[in-house]
Amino acid sequence: MSVLIFTDNPGVQEVKLVAEELRRRGLKVRAMAPWDFSLPNMPNLDADVVYAPSNMLHRGSTYELTHRLLILRELEKVATVINPVESMLQYSKEQLSMRLAKLGLPHPSTIATENVEEAYAFAYALLEKEKEVVLKPTCGARGVGVTKLSGIRRRDDLLQFLVWYTREHAQGVYYLQEYIPNLGYDVRCLVIDDNVVGRERRFNQTDFRYNVAVGGSAEACTDPIYDDLSIAVADATGLKICGVDILPGEDGKPYVLEANCYPGYKALMEATGIPVHERIADYLLSLLR
Ligand SMILES: Nc1ncnc2c1ncn2[C@@H]1O[C@H](COP(=O)(O)OP(=O)(O)O)[C@@H](O)[C@H]1O
Ligand SMILES: [Mg+2]
Known part of the structure:
Protein backbone atom coordinates (compact mmCIF):
# COMPACT_ATOMS: atom_id res chain seq x y z
CA MET A 1 0.00 0.00 0.00
CA SER A 2 1.34 3.39 -0.82
CA VAL A 3 0.63 7.07 -0.40
CA LEU A 4 1.67 9.83 -2.74
CA ILE A 5 2.13 13.25 -1.19
CA PHE A 6 1.40 15.79 -3.89
CA THR A 7 2.42 19.30 -2.93
CA ASP A 8 4.18 22.38 -4.20
CA ASN A 9 5.68 22.82 -0.73
CA PRO A 10 7.20 19.51 0.43
CA GLY A 11 9.57 21.11 2.94
CA VAL A 12 6.78 22.13 5.33
CA GLN A 13 7.33 20.56 8.75
CA GLU A 14 3.72 19.38 9.08
CA VAL A 15 3.97 17.51 5.77
CA LYS A 16 7.23 15.84 6.81
CA LEU A 17 5.63 14.71 10.08
CA VAL A 18 2.80 12.99 8.23
CA ALA A 19 5.24 11.35 5.79
CA GLU A 20 7.40 10.04 8.66
CA GLU A 21 4.37 8.74 10.52
CA LEU A 22 3.09 6.88 7.45
CA ARG A 23 6.52 5.34 6.87
CA ARG A 24 6.68 4.34 10.53
CA ARG A 25 3.48 2.42 9.97
CA GLY A 26 5.03 0.53 7.08
CA LEU A 27 3.59 2.40 4.13
CA LYS A 28 5.43 3.30 0.99
CA VAL A 29 5.45 7.10 0.78
CA ARG A 30 6.76 9.36 -1.95
CA ALA A 31 6.40 13.08 -2.50
CA MET A 32 5.89 14.72 -5.87
CA ALA A 33 5.38 18.33 -6.85
CA PRO A 34 3.43 19.73 -9.82
CA TRP A 35 6.71 20.16 -11.68
CA ASP A 36 7.44 16.43 -11.40
CA PHE A 37 4.60 15.76 -13.85
CA SER A 38 4.79 16.46 -17.56
CA LEU A 39 1.51 16.07 -19.38
CA PRO A 40 -0.02 14.52 -21.41
CA ASN A 41 1.62 11.33 -20.15
CA MET A 42 0.97 10.60 -16.51
CA PRO A 43 3.55 8.35 -14.87
CA ASN A 44 2.45 5.04 -13.44
CA LEU A 45 2.16 6.04 -9.81
CA ASP A 46 1.04 2.97 -7.97
CA ALA A 47 -0.57 5.04 -5.19
CA ASP A 48 -3.79 4.18 -3.38
CA VAL A 49 -4.14 7.54 -1.71
CA VAL A 50 -2.90 10.96 -2.74
CA TYR A 51 -2.45 13.39 0.13
CA ALA A 52 -2.41 16.95 -1.21
CA PRO A 53 -1.56 19.15 1.79
CA SER A 54 -1.31 22.39 -0.10
CA ASN A 55 -3.17 25.44 -1.31
CA MET A 56 -1.58 24.80 -4.70
CA LEU A 57 -4.69 25.83 -6.61
CA HIS A 58 -4.73 29.20 -4.90
CA ARG A 59 -1.31 30.56 -5.50
CA GLY A 60 0.62 30.87 -8.71
CA SER A 61 -0.67 31.93 -12.09
CA THR A 62 -3.97 30.99 -13.70
CA TYR A 63 -1.97 28.80 -16.12
CA GLU A 64 -0.34 26.94 -13.23
CA LEU A 65 -3.73 26.50 -11.63
CA THR A 66 -5.18 24.96 -14.80
CA HIS A 67 -2.15 22.69 -15.21
CA ARG A 68 -2.28 21.55 -11.57
CA LEU A 69 -5.99 20.93 -11.80
CA LEU A 70 -5.44 18.64 -14.78
CA ILE A 71 -2.85 16.67 -12.82
CA LEU A 72 -5.17 16.42 -9.82
CA ARG A 73 -8.05 15.24 -11.99
CA GLU A 74 -5.80 12.52 -13.45
CA LEU A 75 -4.69 11.51 -9.96
CA GLU A 76 -8.29 11.27 -8.89
CA LYS A 77 -8.91 8.67 -11.62
CA VAL A 78 -6.47 6.24 -10.01
CA ALA A 79 -6.51 7.10 -6.30
CA THR A 80 -8.44 8.80 -3.51
CA VAL A 81 -7.28 12.41 -3.32
CA ILE A 82 -7.45 14.29 0.00
CA ASN A 83 -8.74 16.93 0.09
CA PRO A 84 -11.12 15.91 -2.72
CA VAL A 85 -10.28 17.84 -5.87
CA GLU A 86 -13.74 19.37 -6.16
CA SER A 87 -13.48 20.78 -2.64
CA MET A 88 -10.01 22.16 -3.37
CA LEU A 89 -11.23 23.77 -6.55
CA GLN A 90 -14.29 25.31 -4.93
CA TYR A 91 -12.29 26.56 -1.98
CA SER A 92 -12.42 30.28 -1.30
CA LYS A 93 -13.77 32.53 1.39
CA GLU A 94 -16.54 33.75 -0.88
CA GLN A 95 -17.64 30.23 -1.73
CA LEU A 96 -17.88 29.54 1.98
CA SER A 97 -19.92 32.73 2.48
CA MET A 98 -22.38 31.50 -0.14
CA ARG A 99 -22.67 28.03 1.37
CA LEU A 100 -23.13 29.42 4.87
CA ALA A 101 -25.85 31.79 3.69
CA LYS A 102 -27.70 28.93 1.98
CA LEU A 103 -27.48 26.75 5.07
CA GLY A 104 -28.38 29.57 7.44
CA LEU A 105 -25.13 29.13 9.38
CA PRO A 106 -23.87 32.21 11.28
CA HIS A 107 -21.46 34.42 9.33
CA PRO A 108 -20.72 38.15 9.35
CA SER A 109 -22.42 40.26 6.70
CA THR A 110 -20.19 39.96 3.61
CA ILE A 111 -19.83 41.06 0.00
CA ALA A 112 -17.57 39.64 -2.74
CA THR A 113 -17.32 41.71 -5.88
CA GLU A 114 -15.05 42.93 -8.68
CA ASN A 115 -16.93 46.23 -8.68
CA VAL A 116 -15.14 48.92 -6.73
CA GLU A 117 -18.31 51.05 -6.43
CA GLU A 118 -20.18 48.13 -4.88
CA ALA A 119 -17.29 47.53 -2.50
CA TYR A 120 -17.31 51.21 -1.62
CA ALA A 121 -21.08 51.26 -1.03
CA PHE A 122 -20.88 48.20 1.24
CA ALA A 123 -18.02 49.66 3.26
CA TYR A 124 -19.57 53.11 3.47
CA ALA A 125 -22.91 51.80 4.73
CA LEU A 126 -21.17 49.98 7.58
CA LEU A 127 -18.82 52.85 8.44
CA GLU A 128 -21.75 55.23 8.56
CA LYS A 129 -23.36 53.02 11.20
CA GLU A 130 -20.16 53.31 13.28
CA LYS A 131 -19.22 49.76 12.36
CA GLU A 132 -15.86 48.61 11.10
CA VAL A 133 -15.06 46.70 7.93
CA VAL A 134 -12.63 43.83 7.34
CA LEU A 135 -11.07 43.25 3.92
CA LYS A 136 -9.57 39.87 3.04
CA PRO A 137 -7.95 38.15 0.08
CA THR A 138 -10.54 35.52 -0.95
CA CYS A 139 -8.02 32.66 -0.91
CA GLY A 140 -5.51 33.98 1.58
CA ALA A 141 -4.47 32.45 4.86
CA ARG A 142 -2.53 33.07 8.07
CA GLY A 143 -3.95 36.57 8.46
CA VAL A 144 -1.91 37.93 5.53
CA GLY A 145 -3.65 40.91 3.93
CA VAL A 146 -6.56 40.78 6.39
CA THR A 147 -7.11 44.47 7.05
CA LYS A 148 -9.51 46.50 9.14
CA LEU A 149 -11.06 49.71 7.87
CA SER A 150 -12.25 52.10 10.50
CA GLY A 151 -10.91 55.63 10.08
CA ILE A 152 -11.56 56.41 6.41
CA ARG A 153 -14.75 58.30 5.54
CA ARG A 154 -14.20 60.49 2.48
CA ARG A 155 -15.30 58.87 -0.77
CA ASP A 156 -12.04 59.68 -2.56
CA ASP A 157 -9.89 58.28 0.24
CA LEU A 158 -11.95 55.13 0.52
CA LEU A 159 -11.90 54.49 -3.23
CA GLN A 160 -8.18 55.15 -3.31
CA PHE A 161 -7.65 52.71 -0.48
CA LEU A 162 -9.76 50.03 -2.17
CA VAL A 163 -7.79 50.39 -5.41
CA TRP A 164 -4.51 50.10 -3.49
CA TYR A 165 -5.85 47.10 -1.56
CA THR A 166 -6.85 45.13 -4.62
CA ARG A 167 -3.47 45.73 -6.24
CA GLU A 168 -1.59 44.76 -3.09
CA HIS A 169 -3.68 41.87 -1.76
CA ALA A 170 -7.01 41.11 -3.39
CA GLN A 171 -6.09 40.47 -7.05
CA GLY A 172 -9.26 42.04 -8.40
CA VAL A 173 -11.89 40.52 -6.11
CA TYR A 174 -13.02 42.59 -3.14
CA TYR A 175 -14.12 40.54 -0.16
CA LEU A 176 -15.48 42.85 2.51
CA GLN A 177 -17.01 41.86 5.78
CA GLU A 178 -18.56 43.49 8.77
CA TYR A 179 -16.12 43.54 11.70
CA ILE A 180 -17.63 41.58 14.58
CA PRO A 181 -16.91 43.00 18.06
N1 LIG B 1 -15.36 39.80 10.41
C1 LIG B 1 -14.42 39.77 11.35
N2 LIG B 1 -14.63 40.39 12.55
C2 LIG B 1 -13.67 40.38 13.52
N3 LIG B 1 -12.46 39.80 13.36
C3 LIG B 1 -12.20 39.16 12.20
C4 LIG B 1 -13.16 39.13 11.13
N4 LIG B 1 -12.62 38.45 10.11
C5 LIG B 1 -11.41 38.07 10.49
N5 LIG B 1 -11.13 38.49 11.75
C6 LIG B 1 -9.87 38.24 12.49
O1 LIG B 1 -8.84 38.07 11.54
C7 LIG B 1 -8.31 36.73 11.59
C8 LIG B 1 -8.02 36.21 10.18
O2 LIG B 1 -9.22 36.13 9.44
P1 LIG B 1 -9.60 34.83 8.61
O3 LIG B 1 -10.91 35.08 7.96
O4 LIG B 1 -9.51 33.63 9.46
O5 LIG B 1 -8.47 34.83 7.45
P2 LIG B 1 -7.09 34.02 7.30
O6 LIG B 1 -7.36 33.04 6.21
O7 LIG B 1 -6.07 35.00 6.90
O8 LIG B 1 -6.81 33.35 8.62
C9 LIG B 1 -9.36 35.91 12.32
O9 LIG B 1 -8.78 34.79 12.96
C10 LIG B 1 -9.95 36.93 13.28
O10 LIG B 1 -9.12 37.06 14.42
MG1 LIG C 1 -8.14 32.04 9.61
Missing part, protein backbone atom coordinates in the same frame (compact mmCIF):
# COMPACT_ATOMS: atom_id res chain seq x y z
CA ASN A 182 -15.84 39.90 19.93
CA LEU A 183 -14.65 38.39 23.20
CA GLY A 184 -10.95 38.77 22.38
CA TYR A 185 -10.31 35.32 20.93
CA ASP A 186 -11.36 32.98 18.19
CA VAL A 187 -11.52 29.20 18.16
CA ARG A 188 -9.90 27.04 15.52
CA CYS A 189 -11.38 23.55 15.24
CA LEU A 190 -9.44 21.04 13.21
CA VAL A 191 -11.85 18.70 11.48
CA ILE A 192 -10.76 15.40 9.97
CA ASP A 193 -13.39 13.27 8.27
CA ASP A 194 -16.29 14.79 10.18
CA ASN A 195 -14.59 14.62 13.57
CA VAL A 196 -13.06 17.47 15.54
CA VAL A 197 -9.60 16.18 16.44
CA GLY A 198 -8.36 19.33 18.18
CA ARG A 199 -9.27 22.87 19.14
CA GLU A 200 -7.28 25.93 20.03
CA ARG A 201 -8.26 29.33 21.34
CA ARG A 202 -6.24 32.12 19.73
CA PHE A 203 -5.83 35.66 20.96
CA ASN A 204 -3.69 38.75 20.47
CA GLN A 205 -3.59 41.89 22.62
CA THR A 206 -2.10 44.03 19.84
CA ASP A 207 -3.83 42.93 16.63
CA PHE A 208 -7.46 42.21 15.73
CA ARG A 209 -6.21 39.16 13.81
CA TYR A 210 -5.74 36.25 16.17
CA ASN A 211 -3.64 34.14 13.76
CA VAL A 212 -0.50 32.77 15.41
CA ALA A 213 1.34 33.54 12.14
CA VAL A 214 0.93 37.28 12.79
CA GLY A 215 1.89 37.22 16.46
CA GLY A 216 -1.15 35.71 18.16
CA SER A 217 -0.94 33.16 20.94
CA ALA A 218 -2.73 29.84 21.14
CA GLU A 219 -3.96 27.74 24.04
CA ALA A 220 -5.81 24.46 24.22
CA CYS A 221 -9.58 24.63 24.18
CA THR A 222 -11.38 21.66 25.66
CA ASP A 223 -14.91 23.00 25.28
CA PRO A 224 -16.68 21.13 22.46
CA ILE A 225 -19.28 23.90 22.11
CA TYR A 226 -18.43 24.62 18.46
CA ASP A 227 -17.82 21.04 17.33
CA ASP A 228 -21.20 20.52 15.67
CA LEU A 229 -20.97 23.87 13.91
CA SER A 230 -17.43 23.11 12.69
CA ILE A 231 -18.46 19.72 11.37
CA ALA A 232 -21.43 21.29 9.57
CA VAL A 233 -19.06 23.82 7.97
CA ALA A 234 -16.57 21.14 6.92
CA ASP A 235 -19.44 19.19 5.47
CA ALA A 236 -20.69 22.21 3.54
CA THR A 237 -17.29 22.65 1.89
CA GLY A 238 -16.60 18.98 1.18
CA LEU A 239 -13.17 19.35 2.77
CA LYS A 240 -12.08 16.18 4.56
CA ILE A 241 -9.22 17.83 6.43
CA CYS A 242 -9.84 21.44 7.33
CA GLY A 243 -9.47 24.10 9.99
CA VAL A 244 -12.64 26.00 10.84
CA ASP A 245 -12.28 29.43 12.45
CA ILE A 246 -15.13 30.55 14.69
CA LEU A 247 -15.33 33.96 16.32
CA PRO A 248 -17.51 34.25 19.42
CA GLY A 249 -19.20 37.64 19.11
CA GLU A 250 -19.85 40.08 21.93
CA ASP A 251 -23.53 39.53 21.14
CA GLY A 252 -23.20 35.91 22.28
CA LYS A 253 -23.35 34.45 18.76
CA PRO A 254 -20.57 32.38 17.19
CA TYR A 255 -19.60 33.64 13.72
CA VAL A 256 -17.98 31.29 11.21
CA LEU A 257 -15.06 33.11 9.59
CA GLU A 258 -13.53 30.52 7.33
CA ALA A 259 -12.69 26.90 6.59
CA ASN A 260 -9.05 26.40 5.63
CA CYS A 261 -8.34 24.00 2.80
CA TYR A 262 -4.87 23.26 4.07
CA PRO A 263 -4.67 24.16 7.74
CA GLY A 264 -1.22 24.46 9.27
CA TYR A 265 -1.38 22.65 12.60
CA LYS A 266 1.96 23.32 14.30
CA ALA A 267 0.54 25.89 16.72
CA LEU A 268 -2.37 23.62 17.56
CA MET A 269 -0.02 20.72 18.26
CA GLU A 270 2.14 22.87 20.49
CA ALA A 271 -0.82 24.31 22.37
CA THR A 272 -2.67 21.04 22.89
CA GLY A 273 -0.11 18.24 22.65
CA ILE A 274 -2.45 16.47 20.22
CA PRO A 275 -0.39 14.54 17.64
CA VAL A 276 -2.28 15.86 14.64
CA HIS A 277 0.07 14.16 12.17
CA GLU A 278 -0.95 10.82 13.69
CA ARG A 279 -4.63 11.67 13.32
CA ILE A 280 -4.03 12.55 9.66
CA ALA A 281 -2.13 9.28 9.19
CA ASP A 282 -5.02 7.40 10.87
CA TYR A 283 -7.43 8.94 8.40
CA LEU A 284 -5.28 8.27 5.33
CA LEU A 285 -4.83 4.67 6.48
CA SER A 286 -8.57 4.26 6.95
CA LEU A 287 -8.95 5.08 3.27
CA LEU A 288 -6.55 2.31 2.33
CA ARG A 289 -8.50 -0.40 4.08
Whole structure:
Protein backbone atom coordinates (compact mmCIF):
# COMPACT_ATOMS: atom_id res chain seq x y z
CA MET A 1 0.00 0.00 0.00
CA SER A 2 1.34 3.39 -0.82
CA VAL A 3 0.63 7.07 -0.40
CA LEU A 4 1.67 9.83 -2.74
CA ILE A 5 2.13 13.25 -1.19
CA PHE A 6 1.40 15.79 -3.89
CA THR A 7 2.42 19.30 -2.93
CA ASP A 8 4.18 22.38 -4.20
CA ASN A 9 5.68 22.82 -0.73
CA PRO A 10 7.20 19.51 0.43
CA GLY A 11 9.57 21.11 2.94
CA VAL A 12 6.78 22.13 5.33
CA GLN A 13 7.33 20.56 8.75
CA GLU A 14 3.72 19.38 9.08
CA VAL A 15 3.97 17.51 5.77
CA LYS A 16 7.23 15.84 6.81
CA LEU A 17 5.63 14.71 10.08
CA VAL A 18 2.80 12.99 8.23
CA ALA A 19 5.24 11.35 5.79
CA GLU A 20 7.40 10.04 8.66
CA GLU A 21 4.37 8.74 10.52
CA LEU A 22 3.09 6.88 7.45
CA ARG A 23 6.52 5.34 6.87
CA ARG A 24 6.68 4.34 10.53
CA ARG A 25 3.48 2.42 9.97
CA GLY A 26 5.03 0.53 7.08
CA LEU A 27 3.59 2.40 4.13
CA LYS A 28 5.43 3.30 0.99
CA VAL A 29 5.45 7.10 0.78
CA ARG A 30 6.76 9.36 -1.95
CA ALA A 31 6.40 13.08 -2.50
CA MET A 32 5.89 14.72 -5.87
CA ALA A 33 5.38 18.33 -6.85
CA PRO A 34 3.43 19.73 -9.82
CA TRP A 35 6.71 20.16 -11.68
CA ASP A 36 7.44 16.43 -11.40
CA PHE A 37 4.60 15.76 -13.85
CA SER A 38 4.79 16.46 -17.56
CA LEU A 39 1.51 16.07 -19.38
CA PRO A 40 -0.02 14.52 -21.41
CA ASN A 41 1.62 11.33 -20.15
CA MET A 42 0.97 10.60 -16.51
CA PRO A 43 3.55 8.35 -14.87
CA ASN A 44 2.45 5.04 -13.44
CA LEU A 45 2.16 6.04 -9.81
CA ASP A 46 1.04 2.97 -7.97
CA ALA A 47 -0.57 5.04 -5.19
CA ASP A 48 -3.79 4.18 -3.38
CA VAL A 49 -4.14 7.54 -1.71
CA VAL A 50 -2.90 10.96 -2.74
CA TYR A 51 -2.45 13.39 0.13
CA ALA A 52 -2.41 16.95 -1.21
CA PRO A 53 -1.56 19.15 1.79
CA SER A 54 -1.31 22.39 -0.10
CA ASN A 55 -3.17 25.44 -1.31
CA MET A 56 -1.58 24.80 -4.70
CA LEU A 57 -4.69 25.83 -6.61
CA HIS A 58 -4.73 29.20 -4.90
CA ARG A 59 -1.31 30.56 -5.50
CA GLY A 60 0.62 30.87 -8.71
CA SER A 61 -0.67 31.93 -12.09
CA THR A 62 -3.97 30.99 -13.70
CA TYR A 63 -1.97 28.80 -16.12
CA GLU A 64 -0.34 26.94 -13.23
CA LEU A 65 -3.73 26.50 -11.63
CA THR A 66 -5.18 24.96 -14.80
CA HIS A 67 -2.15 22.69 -15.21
CA ARG A 68 -2.28 21.55 -11.57
CA LEU A 69 -5.99 20.93 -11.80
CA LEU A 70 -5.44 18.64 -14.78
CA ILE A 71 -2.85 16.67 -12.82
CA LEU A 72 -5.17 16.42 -9.82
CA ARG A 73 -8.05 15.24 -11.99
CA GLU A 74 -5.80 12.52 -13.45
CA LEU A 75 -4.69 11.51 -9.96
CA GLU A 76 -8.29 11.27 -8.89
CA LYS A 77 -8.91 8.67 -11.62
CA VAL A 78 -6.47 6.24 -10.01
CA ALA A 79 -6.51 7.10 -6.30
CA THR A 80 -8.44 8.80 -3.51
CA VAL A 81 -7.28 12.41 -3.32
CA ILE A 82 -7.45 14.29 0.00
CA ASN A 83 -8.74 16.93 0.09
CA PRO A 84 -11.12 15.91 -2.72
CA VAL A 85 -10.28 17.84 -5.87
CA GLU A 86 -13.74 19.37 -6.16
CA SER A 87 -13.48 20.78 -2.64
CA MET A 88 -10.01 22.16 -3.37
CA LEU A 89 -11.23 23.77 -6.55
CA GLN A 90 -14.29 25.31 -4.93
CA TYR A 91 -12.29 26.56 -1.98
CA SER A 92 -12.42 30.28 -1.30
CA LYS A 93 -13.77 32.53 1.39
CA GLU A 94 -16.54 33.75 -0.88
CA GLN A 95 -17.64 30.23 -1.73
CA LEU A 96 -17.88 29.54 1.98
CA SER A 97 -19.92 32.73 2.48
CA MET A 98 -22.38 31.50 -0.14
CA ARG A 99 -22.67 28.03 1.37
CA LEU A 100 -23.13 29.42 4.87
CA ALA A 101 -25.85 31.79 3.69
CA LYS A 102 -27.70 28.93 1.98
CA LEU A 103 -27.48 26.75 5.07
CA GLY A 104 -28.38 29.57 7.44
CA LEU A 105 -25.13 29.13 9.38
CA PRO A 106 -23.87 32.21 11.28
CA HIS A 107 -21.46 34.42 9.33
CA PRO A 108 -20.72 38.15 9.35
CA SER A 109 -22.42 40.26 6.70
CA THR A 110 -20.19 39.96 3.61
CA ILE A 111 -19.83 41.06 0.00
CA ALA A 112 -17.57 39.64 -2.74
CA THR A 113 -17.32 41.71 -5.88
CA GLU A 114 -15.05 42.93 -8.68
CA ASN A 115 -16.93 46.23 -8.68
CA VAL A 116 -15.14 48.92 -6.73
CA GLU A 117 -18.31 51.05 -6.43
CA GLU A 118 -20.18 48.13 -4.88
CA ALA A 119 -17.29 47.53 -2.50
CA TYR A 120 -17.31 51.21 -1.62
CA ALA A 121 -21.08 51.26 -1.03
CA PHE A 122 -20.88 48.20 1.24
CA ALA A 123 -18.02 49.66 3.26
CA TYR A 124 -19.57 53.11 3.47
CA ALA A 125 -22.91 51.80 4.73
CA LEU A 126 -21.17 49.98 7.58
CA LEU A 127 -18.82 52.85 8.44
CA GLU A 128 -21.75 55.23 8.56
CA LYS A 129 -23.36 53.02 11.20
CA GLU A 130 -20.16 53.31 13.28
CA LYS A 131 -19.22 49.76 12.36
CA GLU A 132 -15.86 48.61 11.10
CA VAL A 133 -15.06 46.70 7.93
CA VAL A 134 -12.63 43.83 7.34
CA LEU A 135 -11.07 43.25 3.92
CA LYS A 136 -9.57 39.87 3.04
CA PRO A 137 -7.95 38.15 0.08
CA THR A 138 -10.54 35.52 -0.95
CA CYS A 139 -8.02 32.66 -0.91
CA GLY A 140 -5.51 33.98 1.58
CA ALA A 141 -4.47 32.45 4.86
CA ARG A 142 -2.53 33.07 8.07
CA GLY A 143 -3.95 36.57 8.46
CA VAL A 144 -1.91 37.93 5.53
CA GLY A 145 -3.65 40.91 3.93
CA VAL A 146 -6.56 40.78 6.39
CA THR A 147 -7.11 44.47 7.05
CA LYS A 148 -9.51 46.50 9.14
CA LEU A 149 -11.06 49.71 7.87
CA SER A 150 -12.25 52.10 10.50
CA GLY A 151 -10.91 55.63 10.08
CA ILE A 152 -11.56 56.41 6.41
CA ARG A 153 -14.75 58.30 5.54
CA ARG A 154 -14.20 60.49 2.48
CA ARG A 155 -15.30 58.87 -0.77
CA ASP A 156 -12.04 59.68 -2.56
CA ASP A 157 -9.89 58.28 0.24
CA LEU A 158 -11.95 55.13 0.52
CA LEU A 159 -11.90 54.49 -3.23
CA GLN A 160 -8.18 55.15 -3.31
CA PHE A 161 -7.65 52.71 -0.48
CA LEU A 162 -9.76 50.03 -2.17
CA VAL A 163 -7.79 50.39 -5.41
CA TRP A 164 -4.51 50.10 -3.49
CA TYR A 165 -5.85 47.10 -1.56
CA THR A 166 -6.85 45.13 -4.62
CA ARG A 167 -3.47 45.73 -6.24
CA GLU A 168 -1.59 44.76 -3.09
CA HIS A 169 -3.68 41.87 -1.76
CA ALA A 170 -7.01 41.11 -3.39
CA GLN A 171 -6.09 40.47 -7.05
CA GLY A 172 -9.26 42.04 -8.40
CA VAL A 173 -11.89 40.52 -6.11
CA TYR A 174 -13.02 42.59 -3.14
CA TYR A 175 -14.12 40.54 -0.16
CA LEU A 176 -15.48 42.85 2.51
CA GLN A 177 -17.01 41.86 5.78
CA GLU A 178 -18.56 43.49 8.77
CA TYR A 179 -16.12 43.54 11.70
CA ILE A 180 -17.63 41.58 14.58
CA PRO A 181 -16.91 43.00 18.06
CA ASN A 182 -15.84 39.90 19.93
CA LEU A 183 -14.65 38.39 23.20
CA GLY A 184 -10.95 38.77 22.38
CA TYR A 185 -10.31 35.32 20.93
CA ASP A 186 -11.36 32.98 18.19
CA VAL A 187 -11.52 29.20 18.16
CA ARG A 188 -9.90 27.04 15.52
CA CYS A 189 -11.38 23.55 15.24
CA LEU A 190 -9.44 21.04 13.21
CA VAL A 191 -11.85 18.70 11.48
CA ILE A 192 -10.76 15.40 9.97
CA ASP A 193 -13.39 13.27 8.27
CA ASP A 194 -16.29 14.79 10.18
CA ASN A 195 -14.59 14.62 13.57
CA VAL A 196 -13.06 17.47 15.54
CA VAL A 197 -9.60 16.18 16.44
CA GLY A 198 -8.36 19.33 18.18
CA ARG A 199 -9.27 22.87 19.14
CA GLU A 200 -7.28 25.93 20.03
CA ARG A 201 -8.26 29.33 21.34
CA ARG A 202 -6.24 32.12 19.73
CA PHE A 203 -5.83 35.66 20.96
CA ASN A 204 -3.69 38.75 20.47
CA GLN A 205 -3.59 41.89 22.62
CA THR A 206 -2.10 44.03 19.84
CA ASP A 207 -3.83 42.93 16.63
CA PHE A 208 -7.46 42.21 15.73
CA ARG A 209 -6.21 39.16 13.81
CA TYR A 210 -5.74 36.25 16.17
CA ASN A 211 -3.64 34.14 13.76
CA VAL A 212 -0.50 32.77 15.41
CA ALA A 213 1.34 33.54 12.14
CA VAL A 214 0.93 37.28 12.79
CA GLY A 215 1.89 37.22 16.46
CA GLY A 216 -1.15 35.71 18.16
CA SER A 217 -0.94 33.16 20.94
CA ALA A 218 -2.73 29.84 21.14
CA GLU A 219 -3.96 27.74 24.04
CA ALA A 220 -5.81 24.46 24.22
CA CYS A 221 -9.58 24.63 24.18
CA THR A 222 -11.38 21.66 25.66
CA ASP A 223 -14.91 23.00 25.28
CA PRO A 224 -16.68 21.13 22.46
CA ILE A 225 -19.28 23.90 22.11
CA TYR A 226 -18.43 24.62 18.46
CA ASP A 227 -17.82 21.04 17.33
CA ASP A 228 -21.20 20.52 15.67
CA LEU A 229 -20.97 23.87 13.91
CA SER A 230 -17.43 23.11 12.69
CA ILE A 231 -18.46 19.72 11.37
CA ALA A 232 -21.43 21.29 9.57
CA VAL A 233 -19.06 23.82 7.97
CA ALA A 234 -16.57 21.14 6.92
CA ASP A 235 -19.44 19.19 5.47
CA ALA A 236 -20.69 22.21 3.54
CA THR A 237 -17.29 22.65 1.89
CA GLY A 238 -16.60 18.98 1.18
CA LEU A 239 -13.17 19.35 2.77
CA LYS A 240 -12.08 16.18 4.56
CA ILE A 241 -9.22 17.83 6.43
CA CYS A 242 -9.84 21.44 7.33
CA GLY A 243 -9.47 24.10 9.99
CA VAL A 244 -12.64 26.00 10.84
CA ASP A 245 -12.28 29.43 12.45
CA ILE A 246 -15.13 30.55 14.69
CA LEU A 247 -15.33 33.96 16.32
CA PRO A 248 -17.51 34.25 19.42
CA GLY A 249 -19.20 37.64 19.11
CA GLU A 250 -19.85 40.08 21.93
CA ASP A 251 -23.53 39.53 21.14
CA GLY A 252 -23.20 35.91 22.28
CA LYS A 253 -23.35 34.45 18.76
CA PRO A 254 -20.57 32.38 17.19
CA TYR A 255 -19.60 33.64 13.72
CA VAL A 256 -17.98 31.29 11.21
CA LEU A 257 -15.06 33.11 9.59
CA GLU A 258 -13.53 30.52 7.33
CA ALA A 259 -12.69 26.90 6.59
CA ASN A 260 -9.05 26.40 5.63
CA CYS A 261 -8.34 24.00 2.80
CA TYR A 262 -4.87 23.26 4.07
CA PRO A 263 -4.67 24.16 7.74
CA GLY A 264 -1.22 24.46 9.27
CA TYR A 265 -1.38 22.65 12.60
CA LYS A 266 1.96 23.32 14.30
CA ALA A 267 0.54 25.89 16.72
CA LEU A 268 -2.37 23.62 17.56
CA MET A 269 -0.02 20.72 18.26
CA GLU A 270 2.14 22.87 20.49
CA ALA A 271 -0.82 24.31 22.37
CA THR A 272 -2.67 21.04 22.89
CA GLY A 273 -0.11 18.24 22.65
CA ILE A 274 -2.45 16.47 20.22
CA PRO A 275 -0.39 14.54 17.64
CA VAL A 276 -2.28 15.86 14.64
CA HIS A 277 0.07 14.16 12.17
CA GLU A 278 -0.95 10.82 13.69
CA ARG A 279 -4.63 11.67 13.32
CA ILE A 280 -4.03 12.55 9.66
CA ALA A 281 -2.13 9.28 9.19
CA ASP A 282 -5.02 7.40 10.87
CA TYR A 283 -7.43 8.94 8.40
CA LEU A 284 -5.28 8.27 5.33
CA LEU A 285 -4.83 4.67 6.48
CA SER A 286 -8.57 4.26 6.95
CA LEU A 287 -8.95 5.08 3.27
CA LEU A 288 -6.55 2.31 2.33
CA ARG A 289 -8.50 -0.40 4.08
N1 LIG B 1 -15.36 39.80 10.41
C1 LIG B 1 -14.42 39.77 11.35
N2 LIG B 1 -14.63 40.39 12.55
C2 LIG B 1 -13.67 40.38 13.52
N3 LIG B 1 -12.46 39.80 13.36
C3 LIG B 1 -12.20 39.16 12.20
C4 LIG B 1 -13.16 39.13 11.13
N4 LIG B 1 -12.62 38.45 10.11
C5 LIG B 1 -11.41 38.07 10.49
N5 LIG B 1 -11.13 38.49 11.75
C6 LIG B 1 -9.87 38.24 12.49
O1 LIG B 1 -8.84 38.07 11.54
C7 LIG B 1 -8.31 36.73 11.59
C8 LIG B 1 -8.02 36.21 10.18
O2 LIG B 1 -9.22 36.13 9.44
P1 LIG B 1 -9.60 34.83 8.61
O3 LIG B 1 -10.91 35.08 7.96
O4 LIG B 1 -9.51 33.63 9.46
O5 LIG B 1 -8.47 34.83 7.45
P2 LIG B 1 -7.09 34.02 7.30
O6 LIG B 1 -7.36 33.04 6.21
O7 LIG B 1 -6.07 35.00 6.90
O8 LIG B 1 -6.81 33.35 8.62
C9 LIG B 1 -9.36 35.91 12.32
O9 LIG B 1 -8.78 34.79 12.96
C10 LIG B 1 -9.95 36.93 13.28
O10 LIG B 1 -9.12 37.06 14.42
MG1 LIG C 1 -8.14 32.04 9.61
